[in-house]
Amino acid sequence: EAGVTQSPTHLIKTRGQQVTLRCSPISGHTSVYWYQQALGLGLQFLLWYDEGEERNRGNFPPRFSGRQFPNYSSELNVNALELEDSALYLCASSLGRGLGGYTFGSGTRLTVV
Amino acid sequence: DQQVKQNSPSLSVQEGRISILNCDYTNSMFDYFLWYKKYPAEGPTFLISISSIKDKNEDGRFTVFLNKSAKHLSLHIVPSQPGDSAVYFCAASASGGSYIPTFGRGTSLIVHP
Numbered sequence: 581e582a583g584v585t586q587s588p589t590h591l592i593k594t595r596g597q598q599v600t601l602r603c604s605p606i607s608g609h610t611s612v613y614w615y616q617q618a619l620g621l622g623l624q625f626l627l628w629y630d631e632g633e634e635r636n637r638g639n640f641p642p643r644f645s646g647r648q649f650p651n652y653s654s655e656l657n658v659n660a661l662e663l664e665d666s667a668l669y670l671c672a673s674s675l676g677r678g679l680g681g682y683t684f685g686s687g688t689r690l691t692v693v
Numbered sequence: 694d695q696q697v698k699q700n701s702p703s704l705s706v707q708e709g710r711i712s713i714l715n716c717d718y719t720n721s722m723f724d725y726f727l728w729y730k731k732y733p734a735e736g737p738t739f740l741i742s743i744s745s746i747k748d749k750n751e752d753g754r755f756t757v758f759l760n761k762s763a764k765h766l767s768l769h770i771v772p773s774q775p776g777d778s779a780v781y782f783c784a785a786s787a788s789g790g791s792y793i794p795t796f797g798r799g800t801s802l803i804v805h806p
Contacts, residue, residue, distance in 0.1 A: 584736070613793070622697070622782060623737070623796040636793055670736055681727065682794075684736030
């Protein structure tokens with residue numbers, strides 16, 4: 581069984597640009613979560629999608645957005661990139677709403693210069 | 694304000710000895726706790742969890758202890774092995790809330806041969 585896959589694995593962008601990160605959940609999982617892990621910090625919750633709808637949002641500005649497609653894959657979009665957006669972006673999936681026993685992907689390392 | 698705190702950024706242990714990783718939380722609504730392990734260039738993997746109705750949960754070499762009155766949990770690894778060297782994240786969620794787990798900043802465990 582394929583795990584959670586994320587693309588791309590690494591990305592370098594310039595300040596002010598926009599970026600799209602992609603995530604494919606485990607087959608059958610309907611919930612997708614996005615987390616940001618900046619250097620020295622824990623995993624900060626960004627967004628939760630379930631059945632195509634945004635269910636919850638972390639304490640991030642509106643330039644962080646996303647969507648979930650009918651096949652349950654998801655995109656995370658970040659507009660007007662800032663240097664502090666440099667981080668590892670992790671996607672996780674679960675079967676419905678869970679208490680945190682998620683399966684994580686390997687992440688996308690975003691560097692903003 | 695950090696609701697889940699891992700106050701030791703790193704821990705070094707000799708192979709065969711016990712590793713004890715600590716975690717404190719402040720939110721009384723948290724009633725489900727998890728530990729994740731993360732190797733470099735990989736996503737976090739779920740290790741073990743505990744519900745607030747229990748004070749101990751064991752899975753092989755890994756045991757999690759929960760002290761609700763002190764709002765403290767710990768992960769014991771016995772015996773420690775070099776392959777256990779990784780970053781360990783503590784997480785907590787509230788079944789009566791959004792379910793979204795809040796993560797600590799992680800503790801880097803190094804097990805020396």
